[in-house]
Structure formats: C-alpha cells, structure tokens
Amino acid sequence: MTGATTPARGRRRSEQTRLAILTAAYELTTEVGFPDLTIEGIAARAGAGKQTVYRWWPTKADVLLEALALKADLKVSTADQGSFDAELDAFLRDSAALMAFPGVVPVLRSLMAEAQRDADFRRRFQDGFLAKRRAALETVVERAAARGDKPAHLTAAFAADLVFGLIWYRVLATERLLGQDDITAIRRLLNEHPGEE
Amino acid sequence: MTGATTPARGRRRSEQTRLAILTAAYELTTEVGFPDLTIEGIAARAGAGKQTVYRWWPTKADVLLEALALKADLKVSTADQGSFDAELDAFLRDSAALMAFPGVVPVLRSLMAEAQRDADFRRRFQDGFLAKRRAALETVVERAAARGDKPAHLTAAFAADLVFGLIWYRVLATERLLGQDDITAIRRLLNEHPGEE
DNA sequence: CCATTATCGAGACGTAACGTCTAGAAATAG
DNA sequence: CTATTTCTAGACGTTACGTCTCGATAATGG
Structure with missing residues (x-):
C-alpha cells in the first residue's frame, strides 16, 4: 500500500525550501533556545508558509532532528582497525568530535528532552538517531568478540549502555564534555580482563 | 538580610495546603503526563487558588521536584559496610528500589527534560537532587580509597559519571530498568584491578 | 495546450494556557 | 482591635498553538 509508489503529478516539493526550513530551525534554536522556538x-525565518512546515514535519x-543530520557530520567510524581498543578509540573520538560541532550539544539536549515529553517523537528519535549510534558501537564489540579480542563478561549491549550513558549524562546533567582523559579512562575500563575464565 | 529571620505576624502558611498541592501535582503527572500538567x-485538584501555587513555587x-521528595524515599545508603564492593552493591540496590516506586520514573524523566529547557530549574535540580546523589556515591568511593580498597585509576568523579550515566541513560533512552544482572556487571567492572601500579 | 493535481507563501481563525492582578475572607501577632 | 500575611476565587490581556482558506505556481497526462 504505502510503498515507494506514485511519482505522481502536480508540483514537486521544493528542496530549496526544505533546506531553508532546516537551516532556519537550527539557527533559531541556537539563538533563542528550543522552548522559544x-x-x-x-x-x-525561512520565508516559508506555516503550512509548508506542518505538511512535512x-x-x-x-x-530539528533532520536539521542535525544536515548540519553535523553524523558519520561514526566502524571500520576494522585490527583491535578492539583501536576501534573503541576511533569511535570515542568521533563522538567527541560530533559534539564539538557548534550548536550540536544544545540540539541534542533539546531532542532528548522532547523525547521525554512526546512518546511519538521518542520513537522517531530512537529509530532515527539513538539506535544508529548504538548499532555502530555494538558492531565494534561484536567484531572484537569474533576476533577473540573482547574482554570477558562484556556484552555489546552493556558496553553500549555504559558508553552512551556516560556521554549523555555528561551532556544532560553536567557541563563537562568528553575529553581525552575520559576516552583514556573508558578504554582502560573496557579493556581490563578479570583473571577468571 | 534573607536569613532565617522574622517569625513574623500575619497568617501562617498552611502545611495542609502545601501537602495537597504536592500530592495533586504528583498524581496529575502520572495521570495526564508532565506536558499536560x-x-x-x-x-x-488541590482545592487551592492558583496564586497560592505561584507564591511558593x-x-x-x-x-514536582518537591513532591518527589515527599512521595519517594530518597535516602541512599552510604553506611560503612567494610568493603567497597558491599557499599557499591547497597548503593545500587537503593537506586533500583527508588525507581521501583510507582510514578518515580516518569517524574524523573520529566524533571531531567525540564532541566534541559529551563536553565534556572536546571540549577535547582542539580543542587536539590543530582548533586546529593553524586555526593553519596563519591563518599563510598573515597572511603574505599582511604581503606586502600579502591581499584587503581578509578576516581570518584569518573565512577559517579559511569554509574549515574548508566542509570539515567536507561531511564531516558530505553525502557529497561536497572536489574540484578546490571548490578552484578557494574560491580564486576568497577572492582577489576589492572595489573600495573 | 489544457485540465488535473500537488505544493507553494500568506494569513485569518478559535482554543488553551500562560502569568499577573484584584478582591474579600481567614488567621495570627502586637 | 489593628496590622499583616496567606488563603480561595476568578477576571484579564497575551501568546502560540494547529487548522483552515485562499490564490498563485509548478509539474504531469492526455
């Protein structure tokens, strides 16, 4: 039913307007904050009609979720680097770099906050952002397991909870961002091997 | 100036009304959700005047922040239990128990979300809730350090970031709550000793 | 080339909650 | 009894919401 059907006739959606709306939303958020957006x-700001925005979002x-993908580089490195530790390091550096993009942290805060208020958006935020990030890190852990490189007792899901937990807690509840010392500490922690088994 | 002065004359604040307002807020949140509160x-609902609420909050x-303290047991165990692992276990169990209180998780979500939108409330939430929890866990880690019980390379601040990061990430970004397996995993992770130093 | 269809910008509309303000009753202290 | 403070109750203007209407503009199909 709702397949990739109907090229349809009629006027086409304006890509220029779409970009203008996304840019306006991103800039306005950094200027006035999400609540006053x-x-x-x-x-x-985009020179568009209100209905045009409501039609598509x-x-x-x-x-803002779509604007984030436009403004910031959301790519995360999951390339095989030979060792678990090297791939973990690359992943953490990428994550730190993402949050160094101007305006990204306030936007992330706003999106997570909104996900608490609106159950429908919560699902879209999970699928469109959170799940993708998780999948990237879990890929790294699972490859380590296949390689025999993974610390015992460390599951992919728990590792993801720990890493993203730390990152998000820093963003939401503190003013401190992920630094080199944090990356070092996480790598040390996740690479430790208990004697047993 | 604004000390604990002036018993003052005039009518006293009604404790009964205060409790009615806190109860009404807590119950309404679980019924209609924070956005529609x-x-x-x-x-x-409290049988109070609007002005009465605005006067005090x-x-x-x-x-809701004050109602949380009224409805849930916010006490966390920091008593000396002889070992770091035992105190960590007690702390994690207490945290899991708090979130098992009916209505606590939605309230926590709402408060953290609001802290992202309102910078002033963010400060009050930090001081009135987040900082107290952190202090409790950091006490445990510092006592372990004094006892010579603490794993190398583990700072109190980093341990707090990890533990609260995991808990909050679970609450905000997933549907999974802290279970016995999670407590076991955290204890194992924080008690591991690297060979060095 | 014309009818059809979908999007476009612009803005009017009723609704809902905001936070402030006024008013008079009730409680407390000197 | 007088001054002071909190109490309930509700009126008030403001603001943004999301829907709806409008005429113009583009793209397709016959």
Whole structure:
C-alpha cells in the first residue's frame, strides 16, 4: 500500500525550501533556545508558509532532528582497525568530535528532552538517531568478540549502555564534555580482563 | 538580610495546603503526563487558588521536584559496610528500589527534560537532587580509597559519571530498568584491578 | 495546450494556557 | 482591635498553538 509508489503529478516539493526550513530551525534554536522556538518563527525565518512546515514535519523537534543530520557530520567510524581498543578509540573520538560541532550539544539536549515529553517523537528519535549510534558501537564489540579480542563478561549491549550513558549524562546533567582523559579512562575500563575464565 | 529571620505576624502558611498541592501535582503527572500538567490543574485538584501555587513555587517542575521528595524515599545508603564492593552493591540496590516506586520514573524523566529547557530549574535540580546523589556515591568511593580498597585509576568523579550515566541513560533512552544482572556487571567492572601500579 | 493535481507563501481563525492582578475572607501577632 | 500575611476565587490581556482558506505556481497526462 504505502510503498515507494506514485511519482505522481502536480508540483514537486521544493528542496530549496526544505533546506531553508532546516537551516532556519537550527539557527533559531541556537539563538533563542528550543522552548522559544516556534513553527511560526521557523517559517518566517525561512520565508516559508506555516503550512509548508506542518505538511512535512509533525513537530518542531522533528525539524530539528533532520536539521542535525544536515548540519553535523553524523558519520561514526566502524571500520576494522585490527583491535578492539583501536576501534573503541576511533569511535570515542568521533563522538567527541560530533559534539564539538557548534550548536550540536544544545540540539541534542533539546531532542532528548522532547523525547521525554512526546512518546511519538521518542520513537522517531530512537529509530532515527539513538539506535544508529548504538548499532555502530555494538558492531565494534561484536567484531572484537569474533576476533577473540573482547574482554570477558562484556556484552555489546552493556558496553553500549555504559558508553552512551556516560556521554549523555555528561551532556544532560553536567557541563563537562568528553575529553581525552575520559576516552583514556573508558578504554582502560573496557579493556581490563578479570583473571577468571 | 534573607536569613532565617522574622517569625513574623500575619497568617501562617498552611502545611495542609502545601501537602495537597504536592500530592495533586504528583498524581496529575502520572495521570495526564508532565506536558499536560498545568498550574491551574494542580490548584484545582488541590482545592487551592492558583496564586497560592505561584507564591511558593516558580514552576510546575519545582512543585514536582518537591513532591518527589515527599512521595519517594530518597535516602541512599552510604553506611560503612567494610568493603567497597558491599557499599557499591547497597548503593545500587537503593537506586533500583527508588525507581521501583510507582510514578518515580516518569517524574524523573520529566524533571531531567525540564532541566534541559529551563536553565534556572536546571540549577535547582542539580543542587536539590543530582548533586546529593553524586555526593553519596563519591563518599563510598573515597572511603574505599582511604581503606586502600579502591581499584587503581578509578576516581570518584569518573565512577559517579559511569554509574549515574548508566542509570539515567536507561531511564531516558530505553525502557529497561536497572536489574540484578546490571548490578552484578557494574560491580564486576568497577572492582577489576589492572595489573600495573 | 489544457485540465488535473500537488505544493507553494500568506494569513485569518478559535482554543488553551500562560502569568499577573484584584478582591474579600481567614488567621495570627502586637 | 489593628496590622499583616496567606488563603480561595476568578477576571484579564497575551501568546502560540494547529487548522483552515485562499490564490498563485509548478509539474504531469492526455
């Protein structure tokens, strides 16, 4: 039913308008903050009609979620680097780099906050962002397991909970960002081998 | 100036009304959710005037923060148990128990979300909740250090980031709560000793 | 080349909650 | 009894919401 059907006739969606809306949303968020961000404001700044925004995005948070992908480099390194530790290091550096993008941290805060308020957006945020990041890190751990490189007792899911937990807690509850010392500490922690088994 | 002065004359603040407001806020949140929670609704349910709520609390989130302390047992065990591992276990069990209180998880989500939107509340939430929890866990780690019980390379601050990171990430980004297996995994991870130094 | 269809910008509309403010009753202290 | 403070109750203007209407603009199909 809802397949990739119907090229359809009629006027096509304007890519230029789409980009203008995403850019306006991202910039406005850094200027006035997410709570004072309004669909009306986004449309006005983008030179678009309010209806145009409502047609394509259900909420302002969804606009911002898509704008994030446009503004920041969301690529994470999962390439085989030979060892678990090297791939973990690459992953952590990429994550730190992402959050160094101007405006990314406030946007991440806003999106996670909105995910607590709106159950529908929560699902879209999970699928469109959180799950992808998790999958990347879990890939690294699972490859380590296949290689016989993985510390005992460390599951992919638990490793992801730990790493993303640390990152998100820093973002949401503190002012400290992920630094080189943190990366070192995480690598040391996840690479330790208990004597047993 | 703003000391603990002035017993003052005039009518005293009604403790009964205060409790009615806190209870109403807590119950309403579980019923309609934080976004649809309104000061008007709280006042109406409590049989209080809107002005009475505004007089004592700056935002609805502050009402809920105080209601949380009223409804849930916020005590965390930091008593000396002889070993780092035993105290860590007690702390984690207490944390899991707190979140098993009915309604606590949704309230925690709402408060953390609100802390992202309102910088002033963010500070009050830090001081009135987050910092206290951190201090409890850091006490445990520091006592372990004094005892010579603490794993090398583990700082109190980093341990707190890890543990609270895991807990909060679970609450905010997943549906899984802290279980016995998680407690076991954390204890194992934080008690491992690298060979060096 | 014309009818059809979908998108576009612009803005009017009723609704809902906001936070402030006023008013009079109730409680407490000197 | 007088001054002071909190209490419930509700009116008030403001603001953004999401929906809806409108005429214009593009793209397709016959």
